[in-house]
Amino acid sequence: MCGIVGAVAKRNIVSMLVNGLLRLEYRGYDSAGLVVVHDAKLERVRSAGRVAELATKSANTYGELGIAHTRWATHGVPSERNAHPHMSRDLIAVVHNGIIENYEELRTELTAQGYEFTSDTDTEVIAHLIHSHYAQGSLLVATQMALSQLVGAYAIGVVAADNPHQLIAARKGSPLLLGVGVGEHFVASDMSALLQVTKNVVYLEEGDVVEVNLANYRIFDQQGNAVQRAVHVSELDNDSVELGEYQHYMQKEIHEQPQALANTLESVCNSQSLVPGIFGAEANTIFPQVESILILACGTSNHSGQVAKYWLEEIAGIPCNVEIASEYRYRVSVPNPKILVVTISQSGETADTLAALIHAKATGHAFTLAICNVPESAIIRQSKLRLLTRAGPEIGVASTKAFTTQLAALFLLTLVMAKLRGRLNADREQQFLHELRHLPAAVQKVLALEPKIAEMAKHFANKHHALFLGRGMHFPIAAEGALKLKEISYIHAEAYPAGELKHGPLALVDADMPVVSVAPNDTLLEKLKSNLQEVKARGGELFVFADAQTHIKESDGVHILQMPEHAGFLSPILHTIPLQLLAYYVALEKGTDVDKPRNLAKSVTVE
Numbered sequence: 001m002c003g004i005v006g007a008v009a010k011r012n013i014v015s016m017l018v019n020g021l022l023r024l025e026y027r028g029y030d031s032a033g034l035v036v037v038h039d040a041k042l043e044r045v046r047s048a049g050r051v052a053e054l055a056t057k058s059a060n061t062y063g064e065l066g067i068a069h070t071r072w073a074t075h076g077v078p079s080e081r082n083a084h085p086h087m088s089r090d091l092i093a094v095v096h097n098g099i100i101e102n103y104e105e106l107r108t109e110l111t112a113q114g115y116e117f118t119s120d121t122d123t124e125v126i127a128h129l130i131h132s133h134y135a136q137g138s139l140l141v142a143t144q145m146a147l148s149q150l151v152g153a154y155a156i157g158v159v160a161a162d163n164p165h166q167l168i169a170a171r172k173g174s175p176l177l178l179g180v181g182v183g184e185h186f187v188a189s190d191m192s193a194l195l196q197v198t199k200n201v202v203y204l205e206e207g208d209v210v211e212v213n214l215a216n217y218r219i220f221d222q223q224g225n226a227v228q229r230a231v232h233v234s235e236l237d238n239d240s241v242e243l244g245e246y247q248h249y250m251q252k253e254i255h256e257q258p259q260a261l262a263n264t265l266e267s268v269c270n271s272q273s274l275v276p277g278i279f280g281a282e283a284n285t286i287f288p289q290v291e292s293i294l295i296l297a298c299g300t301s302n303h304s305g306q307v308a309k310y311w312l313e314e315i316a317g318i319p320c321n322v323e324i325a326s327e328y329r330y331r332v333s334v335p336n337p338k339i340l341v342v343t344i345s346q347s348g349e350t351a352d353t354l355a356a357l358i359h360a361k362a363t364g365h366a367f368t369l370a371i372c373n374v375p376e377s378a379i380i381r382q383s384k385l386r387l388l389t390r391a392g393p394e395i396g397v398a399s400t401k402a403f404t405t406q407l408a409a410l411f412l413l414t415l416v417m418a419k420l421r422g423r424l425n426a427d428r429e430q431q432f433l434h435e436l437r438h439l440p441a442a443v444q445k446v447l448a449l450e451p452k453i454a455e456m457a458k459h460f461a462n463k464h465h466a467l468f469l470g471r472g473m474h475f476p477i478a479a480e481g482a483l484k485l486k487e488i489s490y491i492h493a494e495a496y497p498a499g500e501l502k503h504g505p506l507a508l509v510d511a512d513m514p515v516v517s518v519a520p521n522d523t524l525l526e527k528l529k530s531n532l533q534e535v536k537a538r539g540g541e542l543f544v545f546a547d548a549q550t551h552i553k554e555s556d557g558v559h560i561l562q563m564p565e566h567a568g569f570l571s572p573i574l575h576t577i578p579l580q581l582l583a584y585y586v587a588l589e590k591g592t593d594v595d596k597p598r599n600l601a602k603s604v605t606v607e
């Protein structure tokens with residue numbers, strides 16, 4: 001989704017702004033722009049294309065104060081005229097993430113006051129509103145007055161042509177950070193844009209407005225009171241967002257999974273037993289009261305929740321429901337204060353998941369746990385308990401290492417719940433801990449199959465559709481494989497529990513429909529084999545990811561990828577890897593933009 005970078009310094013900040021936008025490209029965007037204040041004028045450069053084009057266009061621009069933006073179109077088509085920053089009468093410039101819900105009404109009022117609109121965006125009303133108040137006060141006060149008229153979500157950066165050393169920023173419903181430098185300050189919607197200049201960061205809170213100057217800054221809360229916010233030192237380093245030896249971030253992130261899993265499991269694997277405290281101190285009192293679990297998440301994160309349902313019910317014996325966050329928030333459900341509401345999110349900023357969590361709390365759910373990859377994100381801050389996945393920054397839009405680390409975190413939740421419910425004796429606990437310690441090495445072994453998967457991918461390059469099959473806890477893995485393939489290769493892919501095939505989708509099977517099957521050596525194997533026969537008998541081409549000892553043989557129309565030995569309950573994690581690689585190599589064959597698939601955004605911060 002949209003990205004914001006801003007800076008005030010005693011040097012030319014244009015390259016910093018552009019580099020910051022480059023770091024935010026992964027979030028997804030369709031146009032970019034920046035504005036600097038120079039010689040008491042606003043100098044704006046915009047491009048309907050990539051940030052690289054903006055870099056060329058702004059190569060000779062100079063400014064010591066500026067704001068920049070990547071836009072993911074919501075109101076108005078992607079075009080230069082709709083790209084941010086938006087300006088009011090050459091005096092005020094604004095960048096904005098989020099959606100202003102009452103913009104039509106404000107637009108009518110501002111038009112009546114004589115303001116001329118030059119874009120189709122909701123953002124332009126903010127620029128004119130600030131302008132309309134500016135004559136009566138400072139830029140800070142004018143911004144605060146404008147914000148009080150807005151309904152909706154925003155993170156904004158504001159500069160004025162006649163105010164050469166000051167930037168105003170604010171957030172409500174969209175993330176925004178303040179970067180603290182020495183004699184210079186920065187704002188950004190994402191830490192990765194700031195790592196080039198500082199690791200010292202203030203996470204602005206809901207409703208905060210900040211006045212940023214060269215030497216200092218002042219933060220005001222929603223009521224306008226001056227407040228102090230802690231300065232954190234980010235754990236991220238610049239290298240963690242570099243591509244290094246890889247061709248794409250997705251490939252890099254697939255290969256980072258052994259390390260990401262080891263990091264996520266570190267504290268547990270170094271200990272001799274599992275304790276609720278890994279989810280936060282209050283887990284000791286909350287978990288014993290929990291009667292069932294409700295998981296809320298979207299997309300890939302929802303798939304990890306679906307796998308966890310199998311684990312939680314089978315291993316811990318605790319009822320579990322998994323809901324799509326955007327559906328849950330709008331349906332009438334029956335609240336039960338003994339439910340543990342678990343939100344899962346890589347970014348911690350997904351608007352649908354955040355809103356579902358807030359809705360759950362409003363209906364009386366006090367037990368909330370976030371499984372998330374971003375510390376200090378909105379979802380983490382809204383939750384009582386938390387477990388951070390330590391996957392490191394995930395730049396590719398297609399989620400990979402975030403997914404497998406979410407699974408690891410959910411497996412820990414399962415084990416802790418099982419222990420509390422008397423379903424995990426000491427031997428079994430040690431056995432699971434041993435398997436978790438071995439997990440990174442097991443994933444590494446699967447990654448070694450990459451060349452074979454790259455070969456397999458060639459069969460998909462000319463196809464338009466694909467079916468993915470799985471059974472039991474591997475059905476959500478098949479769904480995740482289908483999602484990966486469709487989002488980066490644009491091949492239509494659907495997943496079915498294999499037993500469902502004969503109830504409809506079998507009609508689709510012919511020689512042009514590759515059928516991918518996850519085939520672990522588990523209790524459902526024989527059933528799955530029968531389902532695969534049904535496909536073969538109808539001339540379908542099968543691509544089977546089969547554990548050793550399944551005895552499924554390569555034959556005409558049946559391609560086998562031999563997986564390592566079955567990994568028990570952790571098998572879904574291992575079977576995810578080849579599906580990620582398959583999608584990646586099919587996308588390479590098709591020449592799509594792997595890390596930035598069309599129409600998609602990394603953090604979906606609008607509804």
Ligand code: M6R
Nearest residue numbers: 299300301345346347350398399
């Ligand atoms: O940041 P989140 O985990 O909350 O994001 C949820 C989905 O938007 C996300 O998982 C999406 O489905 C993936 N990019 C797919 O690869």
